[in-house]
Amino acid sequence: MAVHIVRTDKPFEPLMIENDLVTSVLQNLMCLVSTRKGTIPMYREYGLPMEWIDKPIDVAQALMVSEITEAVEEFEPRCTLLNIEFDLSGAANARLTAILEVEINGEE
Numbered sequence: 001m002a003v004h005i006v007r008t009d010k011p012f013e014p015l016m017i018e019n020d021l022v023t024s025v026l027q028n029l030m031c032l033v034s035t036r037k038g039t040i041p042m043y044r045e046y047g048l049p050m051e052w053i054d055k056p057i058d059v060a061q062a063l064m065v066s067e068i069t070e071a072v073e074e075f076e077p078r079c080t081l082l083n084i085e086f087d088l089s090g091a092a093n094a095r096l097t098a099i100l101e102v103e104i105n106g107e108e
Contacts, residue, residue, distance in 0.1 A: 001107055002103070002104070002107060003082065003101050003102070004022065004026055004104065005100070006026060006029045006100040006102065007097060007100075008033050008097050008099075008100075009087070009095065010030065011034075012030045012031055012034045014027065014031070021078070021107060022107060025078045025104050028076050032047065032048070032071055032072070032076060033048060033068060033071075033098070033100070036049075036050050048067045048071055052064050052067070057096065060096055061086055061096070064086075064096070064098050065084050065098075068100065069081060072100075079102045079104050079105060081100060081101075082101040082103060084098055084099070084101075085098075086098055087099060
């Protein structure tokens, strides 16, 4: 299986391609990690609580790992989350970027 990368610093751009499994899963992951929980009417549980905002870096990283892991397990069962790393290059500008490594279940 191939490992795919999803970064939280990339803007979410919907493609509306539902007939390609990999594109569909990666698109859903981008939407999931860029959506604040409670902001989608009729689907209030979707997204991340984003409790890491305004926390020290080490606390923020732990909270992000926990929130992302739980959300991926609940809302995108078509993939397996392998790892979460962080790009701290934007930390001086209060920008913490998570880098998700995932495998798509059923990918050929």
